[in-house]
Amino acid sequence: MKLLGLGCGRRLGNSEILLKEALMAAEETGGIDGEYIHLHDLKIKFCTGCESCTMSLSKGGSGECVIKTDDMGFLKQKFSECDGLITSAPVFELRPPGIYCTMNDRFLGFGPQYLMDVFKRPKRAGGVISVGGSDWVQLALPQMNLAMFMLNFKVVDQIQEMWTGRPGHSLLHDDMLERAQVLGRNVADAMKKPPEEMKYLGEDPGMCPYCHGNLLLSRGEHVVECPICAIRGELKADGPELRVDWNEEDIRMIKWEPRGMGEHFQHIKERHELFYTKNDGIKQKLEKYKAYKTYSKPTRGPE
Numbered sequence: 007m008k009l010l011g012l013g014c015g016r017r018l019g020n021s022e023i024l025l026k027e028a029l030m031a032a033e034e035t036g037g038i039d040g041e042y043i044h045l046h047d048l049k050i051k052f053c054t055g056c057e058s059c060t061m062s063l064s065k066g067g068s069g070e071c072v073i074k075t076d077d078m079g080f081l082k083q084k085f086s087e088c089d090g091l092i093t094s095a096p097v098f099e100l101r102p103p104g105i106y107c108t109m110n111d112r113f114l115g116f117g118p119q120y121l122m123d124v125f126k127r128p129k130r131a132g133g134v135i136s137v138g139g140s141d142w143v144q145l146a147l148p149q150m151n152l153a154m155f156m157l158n159f160k161v162v163d164q165i166q167e168m169w170t171g172r173p174g175h176s177l178l179h180d181d182m183l184e185r186a187q188v189l190g191r192n193v194a195d196a197m198k199k200p201p202e203e204m205k206y207l208g209e210d211p212g213m214c215p216y217c218h219g220n221l222l223l224s225r226g227e228h229v230v231e232c233p234i235c236a237i238r239g240e241l242k243a244d245g246p247e248l249r250v251d252w253n254e255e256d257i258r259m260i261k262w263e264p265r266g267m268g269e270h271f272q273h274i275k276e277r278h279e280l281f282y283t284k285n286d287g288i289k290q291k292l293e294k295y296k297a298y299k300t301y302s303k304p305t306r307g308p309e
C-alpha cells in the first residue's frame with residue numbers, strides 16, 4: 007500500500023524529520039511503501055479566483071482548473087493513487103505556510119467531478135504533523151486538516167509540536183520522534199482496516215467530534231459551531247469542564263461526508279443558476295468601478 011508524505015518546511019528541517027520518522031515507522035509495520043513529496047520542489051501557481059471550475063457546475067464541462075502549466079496535475083495523480091496521506095508543515099503566523107494553503111486553494115480546481123468521485127471512494131487514512139517554534143500555533147492543525155477533509159481522508163492522528171524553531175531542533179526531543187513514529191504506525195494500521203473501523207487515535211480528543219479541534223465560534227444563546235466542520239451544538243458547563251451537545255443532524259449532514267459534500271455542490275449550483283437568471287445590468291454597473299483609478303504597481307526594469 008502506498009503512503010504519501012507531503013512536506014513543506016526546511017530541507018531536513020523539523021517537519022521533514024518528523025514526517026520521515028512517521029513514514030519509516032509506517033513502513034516497518036510491513037506492506038507499506040512510503041513516498042515523500044516536498045512542496046517546494048513543485049511549481050504551484052496561485053488560484054486567481056476565476057471560478058472556471060465552479061462555473062462548470064451550472065454550465066456543464068469538466069470543472070477542471072484552467073491552469074495547466076504547473077504541477078497540480080502531478081499532485082492530483084499522487085492523491086488519487088495513494089492509500090494513505092501524512093502531511094507535515096511548519097507553523098507560519100499561527101497557521102501552515104502559504105505554499106500549503108496555495109495548494110489547498112487549488113483543490114477546487116481538481117473539478118467537482120473529481121471531488122465527488124473522491125467522496126464516493128472509501129475513506130482513506132491520514133495523519134497531520136505541525137511544528138512551531140513557539141506556542142503560537144492555534145490555526146495550524148485546523149487548517150491542515152481542512153486540506154485532508156477536502157480530499158476525503160480521515161485524520162486518524164494529529165500532532166502539534168511547539169518550541170522547536172531551530173533547524174534540527176526536534177532531534178533533541180526523543181519524545182517528539184517517538185510520537186511521530188506512533189502517528190506513522192497509527193496511519194499504517196488504519197490503512198489496513200476497513201474504513202468503518204478507522205478510529206481517531208490522537209492524544210487530544212478536542213471539542214469537535216469530527217475534526218477533534220478546539221476552535222469554536224459563538225453563535226449566541228450558548229450555541230457554538232466548529233468553524234472547520236460547521237456542526238453546531240449547545241455549550242454546557244459540566245462541573246469545571248465545558249462540553250458541547252452536538253446537533254446530530256449537523257453531524258449526519260457534515261460537509262466532509264458524501265451527503266454533505268453533494269448538498270454543498272447542489273447549493274452552489276442553485277445560487278449560480280439564480281444569478282444567471284437575474285444578472286441584468288451588472289456589466290453596466292461595473293463601469294463605475296472600472297473608471298475609478300488604475301491599479302498602483304511597482305515599476306520594474308527588464309528582468
Ligand SMILES: Cc1cc2nc3c(=O)[nH]c(=O)nc-3n(C[C@H](O)[C@H](O)[C@H](O)COP(=O)(O)O)c2cc1C
Nearest residue numbers: 015016019020021096097098099100138139140171
Ligand atoms: C515566516 C515564519 C513565521 C513563523 N511563524 C511562527 C508562528 O506563528 N508560530 C510558531 O510557533 N512558529 C513560527 N515560526 C517558526 C517555525 O514554525 C519553526 O521554526 C519550525 O520549526 C520550522 O519548521 P521546519 O524546520 O520544518 O522548517 C515561523 C517561522 C517563519 C519562517
